[in-house]
Amino acid sequence: MERRPLFHANLNVSVLSLGTMTWGEQNTEAEAHAQLDYAIAQGVNFIDTADVYTKGASEEMVGKLIQPHRHDWVLATKLGNRMSERVNEGHYSRSWMLREVDASLQRLQTSHIDILYLHLDIDGLDAPEVLHALADLVRAGKIRYWALSNFRGWRIAEAVHLAQRLGVPPPVVCQPYYNLLNRMPEVEILPACRQFGVGVVPYSPIARGVLSGKYAPGQKPPEGTRAGRNDTRIMQTEFRAESLDIAARLKTHCEATGRTLPHFATAWVLAHRAVSSVIAGPRTASGGMIAFTREPSGRRASTIGEASSTRRPMREMILSMMRRRCASSRNFASVSVILPLRST
Numbered sequence: 001m002e003r004r005p006l007f008h009a010n011l012n013v014s015v016l017s018l019g020t021m022t023w024g025e026q027n028t029e030a031e032a033h034a035q036l037d038y039a040i041a042q043g044v045n046f047i048d049t050a051d052v053y054t055k056g057a058s059e060e061m062v063g064k065l066i067q068p069h070r071h072d073w074v075l076a077t078k079l080g081n082r083m084s085e086r087v088n089e090g091h092y093s094r095s096w097m098l099r100e101v102d103a104s105l106q107r108l109q110t111s112h113i114d115i116l117y118l119h120l121d122i123d124g125l126d127a128p129e130v131l132h133a134l135a136d137l138v139r140a141g142k143i144r145y146w147a148l149s150n151f152r153g154w155r156i157a158e159a160v161h162l163a164q165r166l167g168v169p170p171p172v173v174c175q176p177y178y179n180l181l182n183r184m185p186e187v188e189i190l191p192a193c194r195q196f197g198v199g200v201v202p203y204s205p206i207a208r209g210v211l212s213g214k215y216a217p218g219q220k221p222p223e224g225t226r227a228g229r230n231d232t233r234i235m236q237t238e239f240r241a242e243s244l245d246i247a248a249r250l251k252t253h254c255e256a257t258g259r260t261l262p263h264f265a266t267a268w269v270l271a272h273r274a275v276s277s278v279i280a281g282p283r284t285a286s287g288g289m290i291a292f293t294r295e296p297s298g299r300r301a302s303t304i305g306e307a308s309s310t311r312r313p314m315r316e317m318i319l320s321m322m323r324r325r326c327a328s329s330r331n332f333a334s335v336s337v338i339l340p341l342r343s344t
Contacts, residue, residue, distance in 0.1 A: 001043030004276045006199035009115070009145050009172040013074050015270055017046035017201060019281030024057030029065075035282060036065050040072075048201075048279050049108075050078035050119060051100060056107050063108035070110055076173075077104050078149055080119035091122060094133040101142055112141055115173060117149040127162055135168035147173035148198075153188025160196045171198055175279070178202035180250075180268050181210060181243050190274045199276040205266045210238045213251040213261040217244040 003012040018039045023032045039047075049062045059077060066073050079100045082090030089096060104113065116137070118130070134146045148156060148171050156174055163170040174193050176185040179202070193200050206212050209226045226234050251261045269278050 003045075006145075006172055006276050007197040008170060009199065011074055011114070011145075011172075013046040013201075013277050014044045015277050016042075016044055016266075017048050017076075017277045017279045018044055019203065019279040020047065020049045020058050020062050021053045021281050022058075023049070023061045024054035029061055032061055033065055040069075045072060046074045046076070046201075046277055048076045048203075050081070050117075051083060051104050051107075052078070052081040052119070055083065056103075059104055059107040063110060067109050074114045075108065075110065076115035076117060076147070077108065077113055078117035078119035079104065080117075080122070092118065092125060092130045092133075094129050097130070097133045098137070101137055105142060113143045115145050115147050116143040117147045117173070117175060118151070119149050121148075121151040121155055127158065128166060131159070131163055131166055131168050135166075138169055145169070145172040147171050147175065149175035150177070151189075153192040156189065156192045156198060157196065160198070170196070173199040173201050173276070175201050175203055177204055178269060178275075179205050179207045179211065180265060181207045181238060181246065186272075190272065194274045200272075200274045201277045201279060202269055202275060203279040203281075205269045205278050205280065206262045207238045207243065207247075207265070208234045210234070210243050210247050211250070211261055211265040213247060213254075215239070215244055215247065217241065217248050 001014045001016065004015055005012055016039075018035065020032070027035070036047075047062060047066065049058045051059060053059070062075075066075070079097065080091060083100070084090075089100075101113070101116065105111070116134070134143070137143045138146070146169070148159060151159070151174065156171070160170050174189065176189050178185045178190075178200075185202070190200060192198070208231075209215070214225055215221055221239075247261065250264065254261045254264045266278055266280065269275060
């Protein structure tokens with residue numbers, strides 16, 4: 001599998017990262033083991049988890065399963081979300097960060113974390129305290145690098161400049177929610193990362209399942225799917241008529257060229273020059289991540305090239321469909337901001 005650098009980190013990671021958000025909840029240990037074994041066979045060396053995923057169960061499962069070959073993996077986890085109702089068990093106080101990193105190390109059964117993400121952007125954050133705590137964790141050998149997840153573009157720039165001013169290591173990676181149905185990161189986040197040499201590792205390249213091709217416009221979502229379970233996050237965001245129409249048209253295009261929609265959507269994200277790797281969290285060992293890794297390198301490059309060349313006409317297609325929906329609305333001007341013409 002192709003490897004790409006994470007800029008400041010001088011680490012080379014596989015272009016696909018194994019996401020484990022469902023481990024310990026929707027995936028049993030046996031299912032997770034099958035995913036891990038297949039990922040290893042395909043050359044994946046990057047794995048992503050978080051303390052809040054299943055309240056620590058995902059980290060525990062990751063730690064147990066990768067322990068026999070721990071140093072073959074670039075291991076990333078996150079902190080910041082609340083882990084309990086107790087007042088100080090969440091967010092970014094120095095006290096909580098030091099405690100929670102120790103707890104993550106114990107759950108992961110490892111002496112160090114390769115990449116520690118701050119999981120969410122919080123207004124009113126005492127940034128110097130956070131960066132000093134991260135620097136102490138690096139010096140103690142408990143983390144190798146730190147990173148940002150779901151942070152706004154100006155906050156990324158602020159973190160880089162503050163790290164320089166304080167003489168502490170800068171962030172090495174940003175993890176935004178980015179796919180061809182949500183291109184907002186192209187406005188500020190991706191340019192900021194390119195400017196400051198921060199790697200980009202987007203999550204949910206198939207838009208929480210909408211770009212899997214499993215949902216048909218105007219039809220009830222299949223039972224057992226995220227939309228079929230009436231998952232709040234997908235129902236309030238991606239699961240809307242415009243997105244389903246776009247997914248249906250893209251699925252037709254992919255079938256005509258002998259590809260799958262998840263494969264194409266993932267290649268589309270990877271075609272952006274700022275992107276180092278993409279997090280894929282398949283439900284099974286034969287899920288979207290594995291389907292992408294099966295293709296020979298020449299065909300894979302062709303797919304990425306096609307995905308890249310599709311950016312401009314895809315923008316026009318999305319704009320055309322949204323224009324019809326917004327013809328009588330004053331809000332259409334915002335669509336051009338969400339879907340900028342220049343995207344690479």
